[in-house]
Amino acid sequence: MGPTKPSRPARALASTLAALAIGVSTLAAGATSALAEPPDSLVMGLVLEPPHLDPTAGAAGAIDEVVYANVFEGLTRIGPDGAVMPALAARWDISEDGTVYTFHLRRDVTFHDGTAFTADDAAYSLQRAMDEDSVNAQKGLFAAIDSVVALDGYTLIVELSHPLARLPFNLGWGDAVMVAPETAETNKTAPVGTGPFRFVRWVQGDRVELEAYPDYWGKAPALTTATFRFIPDPTAAMAALMAGDLDAFANMPAPESLPALDADPRFTVVIGTTEGETILAMNQRRAPLDDIRVRQAIAHAIDRQAVVDGAMFGHGTPIGSHFAPHHPAYVDLTSVTPYDPARARALLAEAGIDPGGLTLTLHLPPPSYARRGGEIVAAHLAQVGIGTRIIPVEWAQWLEQVFRGHDFDLTIVSHTEPLDIGIYARGDDYYFGYENPAFNAVMDSLQATLDEPARARLYGQAQRLLAEDAVNGFLFQLAKHGVWNARLRGLWENSPVQANDVTGVSWAE
């Protein structure tokens, strides 16, 4: 500081700095020791914090990302490959006509508060979800159920109003997990389930901590603790991984950071699949989008691979209909409307639209697939003479204006629910307003068909109908950008349900 004897303020400053330096080094010592974790714990980063922890009382995918399969289990569950597996129901019988399901429950299951899980709890859980004042976000999953009866302690009879082949699949959703009547009302802040991990604490805004439940009925997990930390900012997520604060990030929000992580020997980068069909939805109620030629022209105008490369850094599979490419019943229909600007212009001319004579609004919600993808789609449409007016919106506004208000021409959104092709049978109620009796007939026969090959054929027909009708611009299947410590084993590569099942996770060595 001063060249000669330091003045009093300067001395005060020096001592402040010295005190600060000592403080920092003491704290740093504490922080370093905390980083050396035993290899039986996992700290996983997630983008979004759940608003609460009850999967039966909210749509937020972030709830399932923490508690599904870890804390809560259903009668059935959806496995890493998307198939339905037995869970709390060891097996089930289906009546001849497909309307009565008899679930045989496991006898060794307890809730985390120590009470036994019985058919009464199962009946209560389903009844609660179906109730008149139920606030279950997926009440539709249970719409076909007429009655639920506990025959004895471990047998549950579910009667349907009509055959519903996908009932076991529906019951594997997070919205259908089993809860106990005593704890149902407090599950939002202190979840009590039957899973391999029980809830320890929730530092709101920062993390949820879980620990292994010693009396779990199934195979005990290798981890003793699992912590989920919530880091919405992509830069902060990257820093937390690089600093060693996290062992894994379930789905990195910034695909641009993946090459750097991939080059780092400490990490494994795995690009997996999700249930997210990303589409350029078109409002079929509005002219000229009610004209199939205009919709086909829009589909032909878009270079799907260019959207994937430009918006998603090359991660994502182009799709030609509303179906996940990893599903066994998937049919590749990208060739129905390939990238062909000349054909697009011809179709527009046929529909009587002059180049430059059409301008459409394009509502873009916040995720980068929409905001970045929207810019590219707009450029593609401009090439065939369709103008766009881009309107960026928040989720709240998107839900209000686009989804419910139907006040839009075009929008880009990813439909992340598993196996959700049925939304095209919802007619004018649904936001893009597609109505096709032939499609609805296919969906109806699907409900009544149990035979797998026959179901696959029907799913194929449904996909083809949507592609040929050019209902929406089908863009690509959203990828899952998993990053984790190279020594970690057993994390899910794909996400057939929005979940981070850490039951099978362990450390190598």
Added chain:
Amino acid sequence: MAWFLARRAVALVLTLWAASLVVFVVLEVLPGDPALLILGVGAREDTLAALRESMGLDQPAWARYLNWVGGLLTGHMANSLTYDVPVPALLGPRLAVSGPLALLALTLAVALALPLGVLAAARRGRATDVTVMGVSQLGVAVPNFWLGLLLVLVFAVGLRWLPSGGFPGWEAGLGPALAALILPALALALPQAAILARVTRSAVLEVLGEDYMRTARAKGLSHAEALWHHGLRNAMIPLVTIMGLQFSFLLAGTIIIETVFTLPGIGRLMFQAIGQRDLVVVRDLVVLLAATVGVVNFLVDVSYALLDPRLRHGRAGVADE
């Protein structure tokens, strides 16, 4: 003095009432249905209606306004729409992060700025002065979130001394909790310190030219002693004004810094609540922040009176006496 304080107190209450009205109206106009946001695109109309009724959203606007203000006054605040817990229970742990963070940042800023500013003034025109002013110019120009990222890069990613973000909670112990707050506090404090150092320097320079300083030197006090005993106190009034203003900036800064460092504080809660249309939390928070700024300004006014006896005795404006 009493009259002055009473007038200030009335102004504070009126400001808060206006703030409550503005925030309520703005949130009414803002598009977005909280029920739809909570239940998502798969929800059915009857489920949405059931949830809206349970949240009291089916009542007319005026009734909801009166309920809300009544609740604020009697301490019966409504539950957060997204988290479904009473707002005070939600705010408590958040305040326990933002409060210490703001305090730590302010302390750091003052601890750095005052000595540096005084030093620069005392050595006006010399190398020390030029260096301090140069660095502080840089400090004023650097945005705090960028500084935050830089600090993370150096101290968390590079040196691994401190965590890159997050907050373990006070129950994890004083050490880990403070370790989580140091970097964000520095990121907030350094730009503030830069501004404060420049203001300190000019305030002290002004004081140095006053007659009473020459008198003090003539009495035999050293340069430093004269500055310490007679200069600083007189330089405090502009400084306190700036510190009061900076406190509001500090609150605003926490919104960005808490996002950069993933701290579960008031700023990030506000940010999330707006995105999730948690109207209950947003309006309570706005009133809380308005009240905080109002109270701080009130305290600044009071401190003028303490620092300057002329104001205390109601003879303000007769500066040359």
